[in-house]
Amino acid sequence: MAFTIGELGKATxxxxxxxxxxxxxxxxxxxxxxxxxxxxxxxxxLGRLSFIRRARDLxxxxxxxxALLSLSDDRTRDCATIDALAxxxxxxxERKIADLTALRSQLSALLDSCKGGTIGDCRxxxxxxxxATSVKAL
Amino acid sequence: MAFTIGELGKATxxxxxxxxxxxxxxxxxxxxxxxxxxxxxxxxxLGRLSFIRRARDLxxxxxxxxALLSLSDDRTRDCATIDALAxxxxxxxERKIADLTALRSQLSALLDSCKGGTIGDCRxxxxxxxxATSVKAL
DNA sequence: CTTGACCCTGTAGTTACTACAGGGTGTATA
DNA sequence: TATACACCCTGTAGTAACTACAGGGTCAAG
Numbered sequence: 190m191a192f193t194i195g196e197l198g199k200a201t202x203x204x205x206x207x208x209x210x211x212x213x214x215x216x217x218x219x220x221x222x223x224x225x226x227x228x229x230x231x232x233x234x235l236g237r238l239s240f241i242r243r244a245r246d247l248x249x250x251x252x253x254x255x256a257l258l259s260l261s262d263d264r265t266r267d268c269a270t271i272d273a274l275a276x277x278x279x280x281x282x283e284r285k286i287a288d289l290t291a292l293r294s295q296l297s298a299l300l301d302s303c304k305g306g307t308i309g310d311c312r313x314x315x316x317x318x319x320x321a322t323s324v325k326a327l
Numbered sequence: 328m329a330f331t332i333g334e335l336g337k338a339t340x341x342x343x344x345x346x347x348x349x350x351x352x353x354x355x356x357x358x359x360x361x362x363x364x365x366x367x368x369x370x371x372x373l374g375r376l377s378f379i380r381r382a383r384d385l386x387x388x389x390x391x392x393x394a395l396l397s398l399s400d401d402r403t404r405d406c407a408t409i410d411a412l413a414x415x416x417x418x419x420x421e422r423k424i425a426d427l428t429a430l431r432s433q434l435s436a437l438l439d440s441c442k443g444g445t446i447g448d449c450r451x452x453x454x455x456x457x458x459a460t461s462v463k464a465l
Numbered sequence: 466c467t468t469g470a471c472c473c474t475g476t477a478g479t480t481a482c483t484a485c486a487g488g489g490t491g492t493a494t495a
Numbered sequence: 496t497a498t499a500c501a502c503c504c505t506g507t508a509g510t511a512a513c514t515a516c517a518g519g520g521t522c523a524a525g
Contacts, residue, residue, distance in 0.1 A: 193471080194471095205472085209474095210512075225522075227471090227472055250511075252511095282427055283431060286427045292386055293420050293424065296385065332502095343502095363489080365503055
């Protein structure tokens with residue numbers, strides 16, 4: 190029923206240092222201590238940390254996680270705020286996917302152009318160093 | 328033929344502070360100075376900075392950019408090293424795309440489940456806080 | 466009773482910049 | 496000539512989200 194920081198870390202897939210970090214920045218409350226000054230956690234903290242990690246895995250930055258936590262603490266609040274948060278986040282994820290997809294095709298093109306040989310005629314280097322004419326005029 | 332740091336920044340889409348930062352970490356050589364102690368750049372630096380920015384835009388981290396630069400300086404070297412670098416990078420980009428795509432469908436599902444109402448029955452919060460049974464046993 | 470795994474605090478490092486503070490320079494205008 | 500203004504200089508500290516020590520204390524097993 191009571192775990193050490195290491196056990197909490199294993200249960201949630203979080204490094205011990207990260208848990209202490211979350212405590213330092215106020216994302217987790219200061220837990221009780223044992224006689225030997227070890228942090229002692231219960232189910233509540235386990236739940237809260239799981240929530241944080243899951244939101245983080247979904248790519249929410251810590252300040253949004255913080256907002257999510259305080260929203261979820263006030264159960265009378267309207268769901269719309271949370272919906273908006275998630276909707277914005279989804280839009281961001283979609284933008285990142287688009288960026289990376291464009292990047293992937295550029296990299297593939299780069300690789301196709303590499304036919305071996307010495308760097309003197311390596312197309313990758315050429316492709317990375319755009320001709321002076323493509324540089325905005327001063 | 329000679330530009331100030333601000334002009335170089337404009338020409339390459341780089342902030343002045345970033346250029347000074349690149350100089351500090353040795354990615355750009357220390358440039359000549361004018362009588363008034365202003366940095367003075369020429370075409371060589373313009374090319375090198377363009378190269379750096381383009382590689383960065385393609386998502387190469389700075390230490391790989393550094394590697395790319397030193398490889399491209401030794402024109403007798405085999406193109407294979409560069410090919411490998413780019414190939415690894417492509418694999419990473421593809422992994423990120425896969426991650427984000429999975430994330431997108433999770434977020435979409437989350438949003439579909441939000442039918443309004445108060446947070447007490449908000450499915451997003453529920454979805455983020457997995458049931459205790461899904462937490463690895465201690 | 467000692468070894469080893471774990472815990473503690475506090476500080477500094479990581480990546481790739483970005484943002485001041487507190488000054489100097491260069492040029493255009495009144 | 497004065498002065499306003501945009502730009503430049505150095506140096507330091509801040510950002511996100513951890514991660515990695517250093518230098519100790521605690522606890523269970525053999």
